Amino acid sequence: MSESLIIGCGNLGKIIIEGFERRKLKLIVYDKKKTTLEELKKKKYEKILIQNNLKNIKWANLKYIMICVKPKDINVLLNEIKNFLKKKNILISFAAGLDVKKICRALDQKLRIIRLMPNILVKVEKSSTGAYKNFNDNGIENIIEKDFNFFGMFTWFKKEEQINFFTALYGGGPAYVCFFFQCLFNISKKNGLGPKISKEMILSLLHGTSEFLEIEKSNFSEIISKVASKGGTTEEALKFFKKDSKFINFWKKVLKWQKKNLDLCNEFKFIFVIL
Numbered sequence: 001m002s003e004s005l006i007i008g009c010g011n012l013g014k015i016i017i018e019g020f021e022r023r024k025l026k027l028i029v030y031d032k033k034k035t036t037l038e039e040l041k042k043k044k045y046e047k048i049l050i051q052n053n054l055k056n057i058k059w060a061n062l063k064y065i066m067i068c069v070k071p072k073d074i075n076v077l078l079n080e081i082k083n084f085l086k087k088k089n090i091l092i093s094f095a096a097g098l099d100v101k102k103i104c105r106a107l108d109q110k111l112r113i114i115r116l117m118p119n120i121l122v123k124v125e126k127s128s129t130g131a132y133k134n135f136n137d138n139g140i141e142n143i144i145e146k147d148f149n150f151f152g153m154f155t156w157f158k159k160e161e162q163i164n165f166f167t168a169l170y171g172g173g174p175a176y177v178c179f180f181f182q183c184l185f186n187i188s189k190k191n192g193l194g195p196k197i198s199k200e201m202i203l204s205l206l207h208g209t210s211e212f213l214e215i216e217k218s219n220f221s222e223i224i225s226k227v228a229s230k231g232g233t234t235e236e237a238l239k240f241f242k243k244d245s246k247f248i249n250f251w252k253k254v255l256k257w258q259k260k261n262l263d264l265c266n267e268f269k270f271i272f273v274i275l
């Protein structure tokens with residue numbers, strides 16, 4: 001693969017940079033924060049070139065230009081780079097909620113754009129990544145999945161609006177899972193288990209359940225019925241969760257709300273700070 005560029009080296013950007021380095025793929029990185037670039041320089045990457053001036057980049061040589069700044073900073077950035085971009089470049093946007101039409105409008109040109117919506121599990125190559133492209137090229141899906149195989153799994157959407165629900169559930173997913181386990185952790189501590197042992201037990205619950213699902217090749221309900229024996233207390237507890245579909249309806253409501261906010265990003269001049 002020829003070299004690519006990433007702009008924005010924050011939470012997600014840094015994880016992507018590590019992935020490129022692990023795969024020994026050439027990458028130029030740029031961030032407006034000088035201290036971030038200094039920190040990255042200290043890591044002495046083999047394949048990563050730190051760049052502090054957009055003018056010094058050979059844009060015609062770039063395969064992918066990855067935009068990894070917060071949605072609120074996108075307009076300023078697109079304005080800064082629009083005159084450097086070449087028709088052959090593929091622009092990859094990681095920005096939540098920002099649709100292709102809005103990006104093209106900000107760039108004053110129609111470019112090949114791919115939206116990738118990963119989550120932070122890219123770090124362990126287990127991200128559930130949603131993808132959408134604004135051009136017809138069937139082969140590109142396989143190329144992207146190969147070039148970014150350190151992300152994890154991909155699913156491609158035919159309609160761009162589908163990506164907002166995906167962002168709500170899977171982009172935020174690691175935070176929701178951690179929030180759930182943090183609740184259990186707090187309850188564990190309140191019931192007399194120390195913080196160290198509570199954390200270890202919770203992690204064992206998390207890893208163990210995931211491994212069990214994989215090894216048994218079971219679906220979720222099969223595992224649930226293996227734990228909740230007929231007439232037992234777990235079965236009773238689960239009935240409490242299922243009562244009037246309150247628990248699932250609560251989740252539906254939360255995700256619907258988040259999706260609605262993502263949809264609104266393109267309708268208003270202001271942009272929510274998402275993820």
Ligand SMILES: NC(=O)c1ccc[n+]([C@@H]2O[C@H](COP(=O)([O-])OP(=O)(O)OC[C@H]3O[C@@H](n4cnc5c(N)ncnc54)[C@H](OP(=O)(O)O)[C@@H]3O)[C@@H](O)[C@H]2O)c1
Pocket residue numbers: 007008009010011012013030031032033036067068069070071073076077080094095096117118119120171274275
């Ligand atoms: N974090 C996630 O789990 C996740 C998951 C999926 C998608 N995303 C998307 O990925 C994008 C980045 O998220 P993040 O959490 O990594 O954000 P972040 O931690 O705020 O990182 C963004 C970086 O870009 C820099 N930046 C801002 N404007 C710039 C400009 N004009 N030129 C160069 N650098 C600029 C920021 O500097 P300053 O700090 O000085 O502003 C910061 O270092 C967002 O659009 C988000 O929706 C994130």
